[in-house]
Amino acid sequence: MPSAEAMVAPCSMPYCKGCSHGLVVRALGAALEATGLPREQLCLVSDIGCVGLIDRLFPTVHTVHALHGRSTAFASGIAMADGVLFDGALKTVVVIGDGGATIGLLHLVAAAQLNVDVTVIVHNNHLYGMTGGQASGLTPEDWITATTPVGNPLPPLDLVGVLRSSGATFLAREMAMNRGLADRLGEAIAHPGFAVVEVMELCTAFGVPLNSLNGKKLKLLAEQTGEPLGMRALDAGRPSFRAAWKDKHPRSGAGPQWPETPSTGALSLDRPLRFVVAGTAGERVQSAATLLARTAVAGGLFATQKKDNPVTQGTGFSVSELILSPEPIHYTGIPHPDAVVAASQVGWDYLVRTGVAARLDEQSLIVADEGIDLGAWGEGAVRLPLRARVRADGAALAALGWLAARLDVLPLNRLIDTAERAWGDKAGRSVAALQWGFEAGG
Amino acid sequence: MNPPTGRLLTTGNAMSAKAALDAGCRFFAGYPITPASQIFGAMTATLPSMGGLAVSAPDEISALALCIGASLRGVPSMTATSGPGWCLMVECFGYALMTETPVVVAVVQRLGPSTGAATQGAQGDIALVSGATSGAYTFPIFAPSTAAECYADTLRAFEWAERLRTPVVVLSDKEVASTAEVVELGGLPQASGAVRTAWGGGEGFRTYGWEQEADVPPFAPVGGEQVVTVTGSAHDRAGLLKKNDPETLANLRHLQAKIDAVEAEIGLVDTDIPEGADTLVLSYGVSARASRDAVAQARREGMRVGFANVRTLFPVPRTALGHALRGIDTVVLPEENHSGQYRQALGDVLACIDVRPVNRIGAAIKPSEILDALR
Numbered sequence: 001m002p003s004a005e006a007m008v009a010p011c012s013m014p015y016c017k018g019c020s021h022g023l024v025v026r027a028l029g030a031a032l033e034a035t036g037l038p039r040e041q042l043c044l045v046s047d048i049g050c051v052g053l054i055d056r057l058f059p060t061v062h063t064v065h066a067l068h069g070r071s072t073a074f075a076s077g078i079a080m081a082d083g084v085l086f087d088g089a090l091k092t093v094v095v096i097g098d099g100g101a102t103i104g105l106l107h108l109v110a111a112a113q114l115n116v117d118v119t120v121i122v123h124n125n126h127l128y129g130m131t132g133g134q135a136s137g138l139t140p141e142d143w144i145t146a147t148t149p150v151g152n153p154l155p156p157l158d159l160v161g162v163l164r165s166s167g168a169t170f171l172a173r174e175m176a177m178n179r180g181l182a183d184r185l186g187e188a189i190a191h192p193g194f195a196v197v198e199v200m201e202l203c204t205a206f207g208v209p210l211n212s213l214n215g216k217k218l219k220l221l222a223e224q225t226g227e228p229l230g231m232r233a234l235d236a237g238r239p240s241f242r243a244a245w246k247d248k249h250p251r252s253g254a255g256p257q258w259p260e261t262p263s264t265g266a267l268s269l270d271r272p273l274r275f276v277v278a279g280t281a282g283e284r285v286q287s288a289a290t291l292l293a294r295t296a297v298a299g300g301l302f303a304t305q306k307k308d309n310p311v312t313q314g315t316g317f318s319v320s321e322l323i324l325s326p327e328p329i330h331y332t333g334i335p336h337p338d339a340v341v342a343a344s345q346v347g348w349d350y351l352v353r354t355g356v357a358a359r360l361d362e363q364s365l366i367v368a369d370e371g372i373d374l375g376a377w378g379e380g381a382v383r384l385p386l387r388a389r390v391r392a393d394g395a396a397l398a399a400l401g402w403l404a405a406r407l408d409v410l411p412l413n414r415l416i417d418t419a420e421r422a423w424g425d426k427a428g429r430s431v432a433a434l435q436w437g438f439e440a441g442g
Numbered sequence: 443m444n445p446p447t448g449r450l451l452t453t454g455n456a457m458s459a460k461a462a463l464d465a466g467c468r469f470f471a472g473y474p475i476t477p478a479s480q481i482f483g484a485m486t487a488t489l490p491s492m493g494g495l496a497v498s499a500p501d502e503i504s505a506l507a508l509c510i511g512a513s514l515r516g517v518p519s520m521t522a523t524s525g526p527g528w529c530l531m532v533e534c535f536g537y538a539l540m541t542e543t544p545v546v547v548a549v550v551q552r553l554g555p556s557t558g559a560a561t562q563g564a565q566g567d568i569a570l571v572s573g574a575t576s577g578a579y580t581f582p583i584f585a586p587s588t589a590a591e592c593y594a595d596t597l598r599a600f601e602w603a604e605r606l607r608t609p610v611v612v613l614s615d616k617e618v619a620s621t622a623e624v625v626e627l628g629g630l631p632q633a634s635g636a637v638r639t640a641w642g643g644g645e646g647f648r649t650y651g652w653e654q655e656a657d658v659p660p661f662a663p664v665g666g667e668q669v670v671t672v673t674g675s676a677h678d679r680a681g682l683l684k685k686n687d688p689e690t691l692a693n694l695r696h697l698q699a700k701i702d703a704v705e706a707e708i709g710l711v712d713t714d715i716p717e718g719a720d721t722l723v724l725s726y727g728v729s730a731r732a733s734r735d736a737v738a739q740a741r742r743e744g745m746r747v748g749f750a751n752v753r754t755l756f757p758v759p760r761t762a763l764g765h766a767l768r769g770i771d772t773v774v775l776p777e778e779n780h781s782g783q784y785r786q787a788l789g790d791v792l793a794c795i796d797v798r799p800v801n802r803i804g805a806a807i808k809p810s811e812i813l814d815a816l817r
Contacts, residue, residue: 305622364807
């Protein structure tokens with residue numbers, strides 16, 4: 001293994017006396033040197049904390065000093081882009097502390113799942129050093145820290161274990177003092193997927209004095225918690241993010257072109273018409289309204305369609321507010337609908353609850369399935385056996401067909417054209433529903 | 443490629459995604475949220491076959507962090523979210539601003555606070571979005587009011603993000619982004635391609651190497667031949683952390699100065715102001731749509747009323763608004779929030795003008811409410 005001298009700047013280490021960070025910096029320098037890669041193919045992404053002071057020490061490679069805990073996510077973005085959009089030559093290494101690994105745990109888990117070509121070196125000195133020695137998620141049980149003066153009540157997170165179960169393809173756990181550390185870091189960096197090396201460290205400012213810690217005790221501690229010290233696990237079988245992506249996403253073209261817009265000859269309309277179509281989610285309320293809107297647009301008219309549904313997608317009401325107009329439409333609200341379609345009880349109840357029904361006046365048409373209880377609005381409403389004749393998922397379409405005929409809005413052949421263009425071979429039942437409604441309204 | 447013709451029935455979200463692709467966006471990381479998920483879906487469906495990347499992030503923090511990483515590598519990048527997701531993105535957004543990393547965030551507003559109402563519209567995030575950075579640094583925020591403007595403003599967002607090396611927000615709202623409407627393709631602007639100010643090579647590179655404070659420093663990508671030093675901590679032009687240093691403070695002033703310097707050029711306000719008008723309806727986003735109807739009706743009633751649709755909310759388009767406000771003594775300012783967030787942001791731009799706010803929450807402001815304020 002080459003020495004770190006060529007890689008690490010000859011300035012003094014910015015760490016406390018005896019801090020293990022310096023050992024890891026030297027090992028990392030030697031490991032990077034040993035890759036033999038050009039400097040511009042190496043990128044160090046540093047987290048916040050004492051580990052984050054590393055950029056000054058590696059002036060010849062790319063460095064990104066990130067946010068607390070987010071270093072792995074930034075590195076993942078760099079590595080994904082490099083792997084798929086470039087030649088994948090860049091080696092990206094994250095240096096992060098146990099505090100950063102705590103706040104940014106999900107980013108480590110995600111990087112392991114993705115198996116992105118990032119090596120994460122976790123400098124585990126078991127507490128937050130830069131902020132005054134507070135407990136992190138990796139602080140050992142019973143440890144004294146600034147925030148656990150009577151001992152840490154929590155078990156430490158087994159980080160390597162968590163990342164193993166997240167799909168990490170290279171895992172190692174080492175002492176900072178281990179002479180073999182540089183080789184182990186080198187193996188991790190050479191690995192084409194996600195690699196994590198947890199390095200056990202001494203924090204001489206807090207961990208050592210508060211817990212009478214020394215190198216021997218640290219080793220004992222490391223052996224008592226988590227995955228075995230000195231372990232190295234490699235899963236070479238799982239493809240890297242780059243390999244998996246290239247396999248699943250062969251480049252096939254220049255991307256989407258503007259869709260061909262059918263133009264079916266001008267339709268005319270002498271005034272805007274505003275419909276509220278209400279039914280039940282999953283019963284094709286929206287696609288029925290879209291059909292009218294598309295037909296109008298193909299005929300040179302203007303249309304807007306506003307969807308409303310509960311936060312759940314597949315249950316409860318589904319309401320579509322549809323405006324057809326000879327002029328451009330700006331305000332898309334419908335304070336006073338020309339017509340309301342009630343395709344199901346659930347839809348109608350929503351219109352009552354939200355005040356739409358209360359705003360209906362004598363000019364407003366109500367077209368409702370005959371089974372719906374319309375309450376005070378029953379008188380004067382058009383009642384049709386929608387659900388019985390064209391089933392639930394044809395009810396809205398049939399009612400709109402009825403309206404198209406009765407108000408002389410859109411011709412049946414154009415509506416059928418649109419349905420066949422949209423649904424092809426599967427348009428049969430929709431066309432039948434439209435036809436039935438249109439004839440009933442004609 | 444010939445300019446497109448014809449017309450489409452489509453949504454603002456779909457147009458935003460199409461614009462991103464046309465502008466050269468090749469990396470998208472997303473996390474699902476109503477009413478912005480449609481952009482995520484469109485990018486997932488299209489980017490991979492174009493040789494681009496569209497990935498799912500485990501949260502919004504990751505989504506923006508991944509985009510920033512890709513952009514540092516030199517790839518135009520985008521994510522999309524709504525108010526609750528924006529709250530998580532704020533940390534990384536400040537990082538993008540500080541590190542001068544281009545990225546576009548589409549924020550589709552819904553009713554808040556907190557989780558609010560996922561499927562209900564609002565214009566309640568003007569202050570939340572514009573105030574995202576400590577120190578209140580200005581970054582471009584564009585506000586489309588139609589699906590066609592979603593296309594144009596997303597194109598603009600990429601062009602400015604890359605040119606200024608800054609994060610940019612396209613701030614739409616549920617109604618504008620997810621209501622289907624007609625887009626006349628012939629009326630859309632042509633994508634000119636977003637171009638990042640690039641380092642040309644040679645000696646003397648510094649990661650943040652501006653000469654004048656208002657300059658945009660030439661960009662070199664992580665992984666490129668020129669080694670870079672990127673940091674979100676207060677830094678000198680070399681990208682090295684330096685506290686209490688004159689160059690570091692100058693670098694912070696530079697972040698604001700480069701935006702201020704383009705105020706007149708980036709400021710976009712669509713106006714329709716008849717000769718002799720002394721009253722102006724000034725709005726943006728969904729409320730601009732009702733404003734158009736209200737102004738048309740007011741003119742039919744004989745009022746001489748102007749209309750201004752503010753497309754660049756920030757930096758406050760002082761130059762364009764200065765022109766629009768010439769001879770105006772009354773401004774009606776509708777926005778779908780309870781406190782008039784953009785009215786407050788305009789501050790002294792509206793000094794000496796009788797301002798009549800029209801505010802409501804829970805539903806789009808109606809033309810009749812704006813007419814009431816005009817009468």
